[in-house]
Amino acid sequence: MTQRTAIVTGAARGIGLATTRQFLAEGRRVAMIDRDSEALMAEAAQMEGVLPIVCDVSKPDEVANMIDACAARLGRIDALVNNAGVADFGPIEETGFDRWRRVLATNLDGVFLCSQAAIPHLRETRGAIVNIASISGLRASTLRVAYGTSKAAVIQLTQQQAVELGEYGIRANCVAPGPVRTKLAMAVHSQEIIDAYHDAIPLNRYGTEDEIASVIVFLCSEKASYVTGQTIASDGGFQATGVGLPALRR
Secondary structure, eight states, rough: OOEEEEEEESSSSSHHHHHHHHHHHHOOOOEEHHHHHHHHHHHEEEEESEEEEEOOOOOOOHHHHHHHHHHHSOOOOOOEEEOOOOOOOOOOOGGGHHHHHHHIIIIHHHHHHHHHHHHHHHHHTTTEEEEEGGGGGSSSSBBHHHHHHHHHHHHHHHHHHHHHHGGTTOOOEEEEOBOOOOOHHHHHOOHHHHHHHHHHHHHSSOHHHHHHHHHHHHHGGGGGGGGOOEEESSTTTTGGGGOOHHHHHO
């Protein structure tokens, strides 16, 4: 049981799936967690060294059972990547309390529940937690009252984890992706939106799932052994532009 391991939530697609593949490439065993059982099992069937577990991270009982199963089957837990999230956008006036709670239940409660349940195991390995927030947690944007607020809270929660768990040797960091070229984003972003992001981002492009995954895997590695309590915006410079109007950059 000396082989390093990782738990990745929201692992059936996107950044979570890319992160799983990179962990496998470096020799880790990976527990793939997702509530979409069909997509999860389909992806897991194509890989070796993975443990797929269906779990809704917003439900305390399911999370407790999931962490117990990971510890029992993997033998140890070295890293936890809290990637599961809900992207539900809408105006403040049209965001009912049910919608608000649905977003926060997964995006914030899920991070809290999974991390708390994994602490005893991470203490044994002096492991790492990486929480996935968003550039929307660092800078406000329209239609993101629930989503942006949940991600801002994840950033604060990460700092709390780093401060309280550091004495156990557990590191906690956060990755805040900017616009990423996922299948979902490309399906819903109009050409106008794509062009606007191109103009607003200093690198003039969307990021890729693998680029975000590389930052996550780094933060879980010994190469980041003295990094904790940090939020890394993997966003092509989007946050750094502030009010940098595209017209002024031409």
